[in-house]
Structures are given as structure tokens and as C-alpha cells.
Amino acid sequence: MAIGISIPRIDAEGKVTGRTPYPGDLDLPGQLYLKVKWAGRAPARIRRIDTSRAEALPGVVAVFTAKDVPVNEYGLIYFDQPVICGPGSKPGADVVRYEGDVVALVAAESEKIAAKAVERIEVEYEDLPGVYDPEEALRPGAPQVHPDYPGNLLCHYRIRQGDVEAAFREAAVIVEGTYRTPFQEHAYLQPEAGVAYIDEEGRITVVTAGQWVHEDRHQIAHALGLPEDRIRVIYAAIGGAFGGREDMSVQILLALAVWKLGRPVKIIWSREESIIGHHKRHPVTARVRWGADREGRLLAVEADVIADVGAYAYTSTKVLGNITMSLCGPYEVPNVRADIRGALTNNPPTGAMRGFGAPQALFIAETQMNKLAEALGMDPVEIRLKNVWREGSRMPTGGIVPEGVSIAEVVEACARAAGWRRTERGWVRPEAPSSPDPMKRYGWGFACGFKNIAYSFGFPEHSWARIELHGDAQVEKAIVFHAGADVGQGAHTAMVQMAAEALGVPLEKIELRASDTAFTESSGSSSASRMTFMAGNAIRGAAERALAAWRNEERPAVGEFTYRPVRTFPFDPETGFSERPNVTYGYVAEAVLVEVDIETGQVRPVKVICADDVGRAVHPINLRGQIEGGVVQAVGYAITENFLVQQGRILTRHFSTYLIPGIYDIPEEVESLILEHPDPLGPWGVRGMAEMPFLPLAPALIAAVHDATGVWFHAFPLTPDRVYAGLHPNRVPGGRAVHE
């Protein structure tokens, strides 16, 4: 057996010895250094840009501006963002829309000279009116952020199912709320970096860290107006990603410079540049109304959700699609009316981040469930088990939930582990401990969720693998080719395990060649909790074919396979109906015990129990690492990470002000419950899981704070000042507004 065991990670030795190169550790003979001139302001039209003083500086080799980019546009869903803003390329590219737009790119003999040259670039701006509030952006007459999106509306999803008015008339309880979720910064520890050179076959070769080599290649080729086979993308070790490397950062800039100059080039962003230069998690404002009958059965959901998309689309249409399908939680709701709109603003663009819209949607849905339970005098586990999807349930968007529904089992397992008991009167929550310190209060909270595995809404989804078996009588070496990125989650180790399992050969005979477009076809991105699921299916298919060739006496025996899962469908634009929005799901539940210091407003997570149905655990210890890491990242989202943007300008530009959790901020204990209800479509039953542990933490924590203090918070992060104002609204000017 090669899966289900925790083998040493294949990348660990290089990482503990310092030998593994990350993109910024690479140097090439004769390389030039690149430095970006950022807009640093928004919004404005660039009237004139003068690079002559920069170019006159000795050691400066070139200064690139908009006119140097052949097809001056990029973007994962729409090509809506200029590679470099300024006059002389396409219409509309002369406008900077947020502070992270690129205005020029310097190539120089040293980093220091490049930095000096950036300061000498003169830009003449004409101020344009900006809009920074997504609700204002959607009002008639608001400043237009981007010419492609009239009225600043990127997308509008609707769910119209059943008769919401009639259902609310029947409801025994109705709970309403207005919720606000914050930005979140990925804060992977390795800032964006890379090198580029012309390889021995004349290809423009970019070595960097991303999430999908073939998409990077596609966007580089588009911007340079070159065929894709002229471009090669390779990933060095990737220092974390979490969705933040899904869109382009340094890739096109590196390719442009090496293509124009023919000399190797290098770029490293500072932490500040990283925070300015890539997208964030969407802040969302939601007004919602949920109704249930006396037994706690959900009757109706009404929701009006607006997400801040920032200045460009990035993956926002997909993220908002995920918000749409997650907005009612993993529950059967017969009557739904929901509007989900994405508004462009002059704020930093928002896009993919671990959970991809589900954390926002589930914060809203799960807090509503907890408030309904309170209104009915019912236990939060009890009310969930009355409403969760079962095999054959319909989603709020009309389709049947894909087979393998395990949310009830996951909720029960988590509740029991946390000390919930099932009595004759239903489920009963555990007593929270009490403290001799009268200022310390404790409380338990519960929430659950689900996450789609693989791409959704009809987006083309496939994953390629190739296996070569070398040897004579016996397989001496099996070479696995796969494009998938190991962003730190351990994907490559899992691939080796799955190949050994599928081939029936020992682990040490597997050699993995990954993340280089020169010898792979596309495997899709490391995102959407999809890589183990998709790569496993691809590797299994390739292994079958390679083994057939082996039996057929071919040497080397080669098998190639492209896995395509079941088809998915977009939402109907009027009703939201989708027969099958997603391939499949993973399910998760969390119980959180918190301590609240009512004197200081400090919230401390004491214990987190996280139950995940992973289908089948390929590597149990890596999996637990993902759970612990996901929980802690969500603790940051819920408590410490207060990302501030004022009139489009990011105020938290460093780790000294944007506080990701350190070891003092983490729970004393994270208990991981790994459940294995096989997914019918998964290789060996595998579901994805990397995003799931993140999802229920914020709502569970906020429910725990309510249990401890009696106060509901409708916005987070729960920084001490917000909590203090919420607990003592009369002692703080504007105190009530802080948490409502």
C-alpha cells in the first residue's frame, strides 16, 4: 500500500538543508534586475510619462512602458488589466485604477540602480474621480471604474426558487441580519519573484512560483502576441500560494524583459510590493432574512449580497458563483430569493483565496443558522441535522447534490468529539468551563460547511498525466510527468504515492517530473481543493495504460491519460438553476471553544475540533497539517488580520501592521477528525480537502463568543477594540456601530 500512509515528503530534505531554491534564490550569469514603477495612487489618466532621466542613469538598460507591450492586457477570466498602464497601447490602458497598477518596468545592471531609476521616472497624471464603496459604486452616476463593466457591475447572479413571500408568512421564526466580511491578504511567506532566460530551444523561459504553469504560459503568450510554444514556464519551490498566485504577478513582466533584451532577468518583490501587487479575498456585505417553522425546518432564505471586486475582474465571477451556491449552507431550502452582485471599485482587486467565496457565504449562512437555533431555543447541532442535505437532496439552485453526501455524519462526529450529547430531547451542547477570573468568559460555538472539489459552472476541467515504465523483466523506474504545482500542500508527495499505488511498484521507483510546460500538458491549477482528486484520476488512467503497454512488451511502456470529470453547468441567469454546478463536494464541521476577556476585548480560541470528510486520506499527517494550517489561517481571518484600505490605499502594507497569526494567537489545541466516506468519483474515494478546514471557523468562533457573552457580532475580525465596543457599546463612542 502506498496511499493511506504518511511517507516522508519528497521535498523535505532540500527544504531543511536550505538547498531547495525558491524563485528569488536563482541567479543567472549576466542577469539584469527588474523593478516596477507602481501607480501608487488611484485613479488617474496618465497624460505623459517621461523615462529619459531614468534611461540616462548609467547601468540602466531599458525602461518599458505601455507602448512596449504588444497586446497590453491580461487576466484569468477576462483580459481586462493592462500589463503596464500608460498611453500608446490600447484604448483605456492609459488609466491607472488602483495603486497596484504598473506604470513602468526598469531593467538595470543592479537592483540598486533599478530602484534609483524608478524614482527618476516622471509621470503626469490627470485626476479621475474614484469610488471606494461597492454599494456606492452600483448607484447611478457613480464614477465608472472600468470601461468594460457599465455601471460598475461585473456580474449579477440570481436565485429564484419557490415562493419566498408565502414561505415567510408561514414561518414561525424569522431571523434577519446585515453582515460584513473583511478583506484578507494571502501573506504567503515567499514574496513574488522569478528569473527568465531564453532556453536552448529558443523559448522565453520564466522560472517562478505560481499555481498553474499552463495558464501562466497562456497569459504570457497572449500579452506578447506570441504562440504558446515559444513560451516555457517552470516552477521553482513555491513558498505558499492560497489562491494568491493564481493570477499573474511577475510572470509577464519577466517574459517581456527577456524577450525584448535577450538577457537573463530577475525580479524580487518586497513584502510591501507583494501586498500591493496581488489581489485579496473579497469583502462582502449581505442583508439576509431566513425563516423556519417551529420544528426548525428551513422554509425560506432571502439574501442581497454585494462583493467588492476592486479594479479588475480577476476570478471574481467564479468566486461570486461560489458565494451563490454556498449562501444557503449545506441545507435544503425550498424557497430562495437571492441576488449576488459584484461591484468594481478603485480598491485592490479581489479574487481567489482559500475557500473561494465559501468563507464569506458560510459565515453568513452559519451565523443565521445559529441565530435561528437561538430564536427557537434549539441546539445548533440539532437544527443542522434537521436541515442538512441527504443523498438525493436538491440544492437551492435546483440540481441534486452529487452522490456521496456525508454532511450529517460529519456534523455528528464533530459534535460528539466536542462533547455534545444526544438526549431524548435532542442534542445538548457541552458546558463551557468557567473561570475564577470574573473577567474571563468561555463559550462553545458550532458551524459546518461544504466545498466544491474541482472547477465549476461549466469551466473546462481536465488533468493530464503521463507515465513511462523503464526496465526489462521488472519495472526498474517509473517516471511520472504531471504539470501540477506543489504550493507547499504536499501535492507532489501525494502524486508519487498515488502513482506507486496505481502501478503496484515500490515508492522508491517512482520519479516525478512536474511543473514544467516543456514536457507536460495542462493539469489545471492547484486550487479548488482539486489537485489530489484530479491528479489522482489522471495518474490512475495513465498507469492503467502504461501497464497495458508493459504487458504488451513495449519498452519503455508509456501511458498517457487526460481525466475529464462529469460535466458541470452554469446558473440560469434568471432563476439560478443549474443541473450540476460542481463536480463533487467535501464536507466539514467545526466546534470552537473560546475565552473572551470582557475587560480587554481579547478573544482567544482555546480549542478547535475540526471534522473533515476527505473521502480517503492519501497522506494522513500532511492532511492533519492542512487542517491545522487552515484552522490557524482562519483564526487570522476571524481575529487578528485587519486589512485596512482607505480611499483605495492599503494601510496595512507590512507584517508589522497586518498581523497573521503567530504561535501566541493559535488555539491551544486543534483536534483533527479525518473521516473517510469515499467519493464515488474520487480516485480510491479521495475528495479534496485543502480549503474545508478554513470554512466554518469564523461563524463557529462568533457563535462561541455569543455563547460566552450574549453578544452577536455581525462583522469581523474580532480585534479587541471591536469586541470591547460590542460588549460595552455605551462606553465607546459609536460603539454599537462597530459590531453591527
Next chain:
Amino acid sequence: MPARKGKRTTGAPRQAAPRKAAAAVQPAARHRIRVTVNGRPCEAEVEARTLLVYFLRDVLGLTGTHVGCDTTSCGACTVLLNGEAVKSCTMFAVQADGAEILTVEGLAKDGELHPLQKAFWEDHGLQCGFCTPGMLMTAYAFLKENPHPSEEEIRIAISGNLCRCTGYMNIVKAIQHAAQEMAAR
């Protein structure tokens, strides 16, 4: 040694006069430093404002020491300076003159990994691995001072190092495990 530092800060640059055209980028004073890095003595000329981490990475090519934040927040650049863990992004190379420096590349001896390296590998104390060298060096200095730490003491010891992937739990376990291994030797 302090005397030498003092003399240098007021001294004129000793290199050849820069080309006239280059005057726009201020020629910086250069200072000769002698350090022992991972047991090897080395001597180099550095600018006064060169940070120790860039001296290690760019001059000596020791890229195992990473730069994660530029603000002394993350600890990815932690190295040992005369046995003490320091964040090498927060001191100048000239301040290290005369010092013994240990980086992650110097942890393994004669091809054998240090127990901390083994433990981080075997106990999965890493995911993306970018924080790992800093964690290892912090833990190394800590275990020298406190070879039998409690879990709480380990948490305090690494509280100046950030990790965005693991949630820290396996890092603590790896350090505990390494401490046991080292004590058993």
C-alpha cells in the same frame, strides 16, 4: 574591534574613484569585514548599509536564509551570530564583523542531518518550507540553552517566527522530538 568600526564610518571610500557618469547613484563607503560562516573564514568588502541577510545571500550565495517581510516580523532570515539567534534582515553586515555565523547550510555535519533537520522532515514540521530555515535556526539556539523544554517554552521560543502553512503544531512537535533525540545522544 569597535575601534575599527568607528574609524571606518568616518573614512573616505577606499575604492577607486567612481566614473563621473555614475555619480547619480551615490558611491557608498565600503568596509572590509571578516566573518566565519559555517566554520569557514571569509573576508569581503561591503557597503555600510548592506544588511547581513543580503551579504549572506548575494555575496556568499547562501540562499537558504530567506527574506520574508523586510520588517523583522517573520523570522525567515534568522541565523546564529556568535551562538545567538538574530534576524539577519535587521542588522548590517558590518555589525557582524569578527563574528561567527551559522546558517541553515551549516547545520548538517559530515553529510549527516542535524536532529532538528531530521525531525522537521520526519514530523512534517514544514509545508512550503520558506519559514523552515529560520525556524530551525531559532530552535537550534533555543535548544542549546534549554535542552529539555516544555511545550510552552517551545512556543515562547518560536514566537518571533511566522509560518503561514502549518499552524505551528507540527513545528512544536518536531522541536520536542529533536530535543529528545539530542538528549538521548
